[in-house]
Amino acid sequence: MTELSTIYKLSLVTFICFIKAxxxxxxxxxxxxxxxxTGRGGGLTxxxxxxxxxxxxxxxxxxxxxxxxxxxxxxxxxxxxxxxxxxxxxxxxxxxxxxxxxxxxxxxxxxxxxxxSDLKWVAPLTDSGLSPxxxxxxxxxxxxxxxxxxxxxxxxxxxxxxxxxxxxxxxxxxxxxxxQSRLGEPVxxxxxxxxTLELEIVEPPSVSIYPSPLPLAVQGQTLTAQCEASGFAPLSLELSWEFQGTDGKSRPLGSGSVTGHRQAWDGTYSQSSRLELDTTKLDLGRGGEVICVAVHLGGKRQASVTLNVIGFSTPSIEDSMGMVGVALVLYGLIKFVSWTFTSSGSDVAGQQEKKDK
Structure with a gap:
């Protein structure tokens, strides 16, 4: 009886599923x-x-x-x-x-x-005021x-x-x-x-530079920096590098070596760019700010790190003034010590002559 009951239930479920399908x-x-x-002319349809x-x-x-x-x-x-x-x-x-x-x-x-559409509120929906x-x-x-x-x-x-x-x-x-309804009756x-509505997720990237901070660079040395843009959607992204010197002026360094896109579990994307900084060829001077710029539909994002270059061949005006100042201080110190020893030696000689008399 139990087996027959089970078969009956399964048959009933199968039949119901078939009817629903x-x-x-x-x-x-x-x-x-x-x-x-097409009309035959004369404005006739x-x-x-x-x-x-x-x-x-x-x-x-x-x-x-x-x-x-x-x-x-x-x-x-x-x-x-x-x-x-x-x-x-x-x-x-x-x-x-x-x-x-x-x-x-x-x-x-x-x-x-x-x-x-002739409605006034429709025109601003697109930049051109026309249909998308x-x-x-x-x-x-x-x-x-x-x-x-x-x-x-x-x-x-x-x-x-x-x-x-x-x-x-x-x-x-x-x-x-x-x-059908009678007169006066509610209907x-x-x-x-x-x-249908289209939903597009627009998430700007999060930008970071590695290593941060950059190691101290010697004139003629080549450093490598990597920019990581992550968590952005949709896919389109432009990565570029800039350098801002101590004088406040910025100049482009190009896009570097850009990798392909990588997709995360949440559907967002990440991309990175690798840049080699040759302190000799790029004329980076005494250093400045290295900036990674990411341009995305969700907005422009950037990150920066400080680059310090030592062993710079041509001294700046500040360096020259500093060296002159140090030279004057050393000269004054030497003159003071020399004068001190000279005056003390004269006093000792005068006292010795008095004793001899």
Whole structure:
């Protein structure tokens, strides 16, 4: 009895899962592709053309099951589209009739051209005041109605130019397609919408230089410094080096030897640059600040370390004045000691002469 009970439960669970899978599967919709023909002049609109089309609905853009299905012979392969609908709005059960059913859902697809907005608050959304590059694509609108008027759906879809991969950008649904009411009675209408939003993580880099501080450099020596930029997203980054001397003037040192990007567990990236500092060729003088600059979409970041160079061949004005000062002090000290010894020797000689007398 226990084994029969277990088999019964497993069969029931399998049946329920099968029913859910069938009910939640996305349909392959036959749709009419309707567009206006080119006018014949005189400002008159041309007639419309209707072509049968096929829409493979999916919720995951990486799903390839639809591509393996053969299109019917009466449908032009150019009119077969693959629709990605993450919200699964187009997977409503009323759009997926049983196989062999005479009744089919209504569907129409039309080319759609986004129009510029006249609203004042829209213009500052882009630097140029015009539509962003995102709108430079093929756009389509669809109108669908499920079996028995269970649901009505209108969508706006975007496809990269000259492709058949459509993404649902906006969908508006209603479960009250047809409503009857008496005069004076309140009516409850259903309306819902779903829209895609793009979220881009922009994280500026954290910049550091190694070793820090830099070791004391001797004139003619070559030092190596490494700049590490970490924790940034998106990928694009520019690393460069600068040198600021004791006179306050800055000059570029180039980008150094830049490594490839490395991705961390949290999705951010890191990159490093290695710079060789030749104190002879680069004319670094007595030293200064070595600066690493990282330019990123999230902002400009930089780090700096101090470089000290000893054994500089040409003395500065401060060095010359210091040496003159030291020479004067030494000269004065020698004169003072000499005068002290001379005066003390004269006193001793005078006292000796008095004793002799």
């Amino acid at each position: 069938c009910s939640s599967s996305c349909p392959v919709l036959e749709c009419w592709f309707v567009q206006e023909k 041309g007639a419309t053309s209707q072509d049968k089309s096929l829409l493979h609905i999916r919720t995951d853009a990486h799903s390839h099951t639809a591509k393996s299905q053969q299109a019917p012979s009466d449908i032009n392969p150019d009119r077969v589209y693959f629709i990605t609908d993450p919200a699964a709005t187009l997977c409503h059960h009323s759009l997926n009739p049983p196989r062999g059913s005479v009744e089919k859902p209504e569907c129409e697809i039309n080319p759609f051209s986004p129009q510029p 590059i995102y709108l430079e694509a093929d756009w389509f609108s669809t109108s669908m109605q499920g079996l028995n008027k269970q649901v009505a759906i209108s969508t706006i879809m975007r496809a990269p130019t000259a492709t058949k991969e459509h993404n649902v950008i906006l969908s508006v649904t209603s479960n009250t397609v047809s409503v 409850l209408l259903d309306c819902g919408f779903w829209v």
